Amino acid sequence: MSFHLRAAALLAISPLAILAQPALAQNSAPQAVPVTNSIPASRDIPYPGTMRLEVDATDLVRSVMKVKQTIPVAQPGRMTLLLPKWLPGAHGPDGTIDKLAGLEITANGRKLPWRRDPVEVYAFHVDVPAGVSSVEARFNFLSPVSGSQGRVVMTPEIVNVQWEKVSLYPAGYYVRQIPVVASLTLPAGWQAGTALRPTSTSGSTIQYGQVDYETLVDSPVFAGIHFRKHDLGQGATMVTVADSAKELEMPADVLAKHRRMVDQNIKVFGAKHYDHYDFLNAISDKLGGIGLEHHRSTEISTDPGYYTDYANHQLDRNVFPHEFTHSWDGKFRRPAEMWTPDYHTPMRDDLLWVYEGQTQFWGRSSRPGRA
Numbered sequence: 001m002s003f004h005l006r007a008a009a010l011l012a013i014s015p016l017a018i019l020a021q022p023a024l025a026q027n028s029a030p031q032a033v034p035v036t037n038s039i040p041a042s043r044d045i046p047y048p049g050t051m052r053l054e055v056d057a058t059d060l061v062r063s064v065m066k067v068k069q070t071i072p073v074a075q076p077g078r079m080t081l082l083l084p085k086w087l088p089g090a091h092g093p094d095g096t097i098d099k100l101a102g103l104e105i106t107a108n109g110r111k112l113p114w115r116r117d118p119v120e121v122y123a124f125h126v127d128v129p130a131g132v133s134s135v136e137a138r139f140n141f142l143s144p145v146s147g148s149q150g151r152v153v154m155t156p157e158i159v160n161v162q163w164e165k166v167s168l169y170p171a172g173y174y175v176r177q178i179p180v181v182a183s184l185t186l187p188a189g190w191q192a193g194t195a196l197r198p199t200s201t202s203g204s205t206i207q208y209g210q211v212d213y214e215t216l217v218d219s220p221v222f223a224g225i226h227f228r229k230h231d232l233g234q235g236a237t238m239v240t241v242a243d244s245a246k247e248l249e250m251p252a253d254v255l256a257k258h259r260r261m262v263d264q265n266i267k268v269f270g271a272k273h274y275d276h277y278d279f280l281n282a283i284s285d286k287l288g289g290i291g292l293e294h295h296r297s298t299e300i301s302t303d304p305g306y307y308t309d310y311a312n313h314q315l316d317r318n319v320f321p322h323e324f325t326h327s328w329d330g331k332f333r334r335p336a337e338m339w340t341p342d343y344h345t346p347m348r349d350d351l352l353w354v355y356e357g358q359t360q361f362w363g364r365s366s367r368p369g370r371a
């Protein structure tokens with residue numbers, strides 16, 4: 001029906017017909033169905049067993065990371081697996097559930113049907129039969145292929161693996177109580193930087209030592225075909241990946257400025273609260289932009305020329321001391337309500353002004369090359 005015919009039909013309704021319509025309140029007045037939380041609360045007790053996580057990040061053509069995970073079973077019955085949702089450093093529910101695809105859960109080679117929680121969409125429930133000691137989960141992380149889909153983490157030269165996007169964890173336990181060993185397969189000839197330390201390398205697969213799940217999520221990887229490490233002193237290392245080999249060349253005076261920045265910040269903190277620290281710096285205009293803090297590392301992206309044309313890259317400079325300060329103000333120490341035992345509990349950000357405000361004060365005042 002055309003618009004004009006519809007308008008004519010409406011006008012044909014008499015005033016009496018309008019009066020005869022039931023009052024709006026009589027139409028429908030539904031009551032809300034109560035929302036029930038079926039995710040078990042996290043307890044501060046050891047998880048019975050060690051998770052194994054294998055991530056294959058070689059598919060640069062389709063930008064897909066393949067995940068295989070073995071998760072020990074605490075007991076038969078319902079098991080809830082979660083994808084991290086509330087992410088430290090993001091200060092909000094920024095998990096990438098929309099990029100998880102093809103989830104299959106099996107036990108002893110038999111497929112276990114899973115059900116996504118209708119309230120908490122980051123949760124998957126499975127019924128584990130008696131006699132099963134572990135389940136295997138396989139899924140794909142469909143990483144963005146353009147900025148309009150999210151942050152690009154796979155380019156022809158660089159891969160940025162953030163473990164919270166490529167692993168599930170069992171609900172009901174503090175994440176620091178869940179042991180995990182992870183391995184990462186990269187394109188041939190690539191090297192990787194991370195706060196994790198490898199125990200072995202086989203072909204292009206790197207095996208990392210056992211950590212707890214909280215440490216794993218706090219230890220992302222920058223890997224690339226163009227790769228260089230520079231010692232910054234105080235147990236700190238600059239790990240650089242880049243779009244091209246020439247971007248890796250750091251002039252001696254630029255190196256000296258970064259070494260001095262590390263020295264000066266340790267004096268500010270009054271503590272060296274890490275065993276080692278890795279600045280992961282991607283000099284790229286292809287990788288999605290980032291400046292994200294961790295206890296023993298940071299993910300930073302800078303524009304091409306950051307080392308080779310240092311005089312003209314003022315804006316990138318404060319990110320290094322900012323993120324390094326977060327290792328102390330944000331990780332080593334954190335406002336109590338911002339700390340959560342897992343990645344399901346909401347963070348309360350009232351004291352974000354301390355977490356970010358004080359950090360940016362030191363970020364601005366100690367940027368390398370200022371003094």
Ligand SMILES: [Zn+2]
Pocket residue numbers: 293322326356359
């Ligand atoms: Zn910050």
